[in-house]
Amino acid sequence: MKIKIIFKLVATALVMAFTFSVVSFAGACEDIESRVLRLHILANSDSESDQALKLKVRDAILEISPEIFGDTSSKQEAIKRAKADLPEIIAEAERVIRAEGYNYSVRAEVVNDKFNTRIYENFTLPAGDYDAVRIIIGSGSGHNWWCVMFPALCLPSAEGNELQNELPDSEKCIVDNNENSNGYEIRFGVVEAVSSFSDWLCSLF
Template identity: 25%
Template sequence: MLTDYNIKRKGSRREIWLAILPFIQFMLLLIALQCALILLSGTAGEEAKEAFRVRVIADSNTAQAQQVKAGVAEEVNRVLGRAGLTDPSGIEALIPEMTLAAEAVSGGAPVRVTVGAAFFPPKVLDGGMIPQARTDSLVVTVGSGRGDNWWCALFSDVCEPGEVAAEEEETEEEPVTFFIVEWLKSLFG
């Protein structure tokens, strides 16, 4: 005859759920923190969503065409800055002056300046996301306009002139500090 022995089960469903519960709580906490960060940082680009934008499109992607584009962008910014506009509706009056200034630095390439709705792709800005949209903007096209774009939002401090911004970021780099390390130093030092 066989001896009787008790069969031990690995655990009831309740025990399994009680073991998994801390992990589920931790994951829900992480999701809640992520949502809070998205909500808090998503407002950083709100001003840029409504800002009047300037778009300068180069003739091509060659180095010379990109230099011409940078020069045209500087001239357009100079004309806009000198005008001191407080309302984007006055930009249409500046189109002839912007066209002449841009053609002076375009190296003989024709320049078209238009005001109206233009498509802008999504962009991450100051921790916030600006969704893609058709927004009122000033579009300056140099030559055939087959090059990469230069983006700027007028009436806010948001510009992205490419290499110039990268050089400024390198020169203004601050040393990295960690909150916990600094806090421990303040406690013990």
């Protein structure tokens, strides 16, 4: 009887510790969401030419992003500038598309959408609801491309330090690929699963 009681107490303590760890980690992930503005580009189709065109549009938009954001120091300010410059973003995308000989329409908007965990060369972004500049080329039915528009992490010269500088010390290890271990990968998976389950529950009501 005593052994069963001890076992139950230990099991309860482990479950509580695991739950606290997941909740704390999820909170840190949500804080990261509040600090970055993603860039999300949808190609017209999955044809080789349309996918190549998507990447050319990507390069052009990333090239003008320093002009859009300038000395912006916060994500909220970055969102305001992005919304104000949507016509310029569309015009730049259209310029590239026309130069490549296509006549696709272009739509651009600032949205809040779900993103899965994404591992880049120098950093990792956990899954979550992120604000993003979304560019839709033509029908937008092709594979998409996404990265981070602010801070400027997807420019050729970016090494991930920009995001590191935006985060408190307690969150830097989450995004730093040099620090990430299998333990963090498991936590990313757990947070994604919990989020999906929560969304499913909400859809029932």
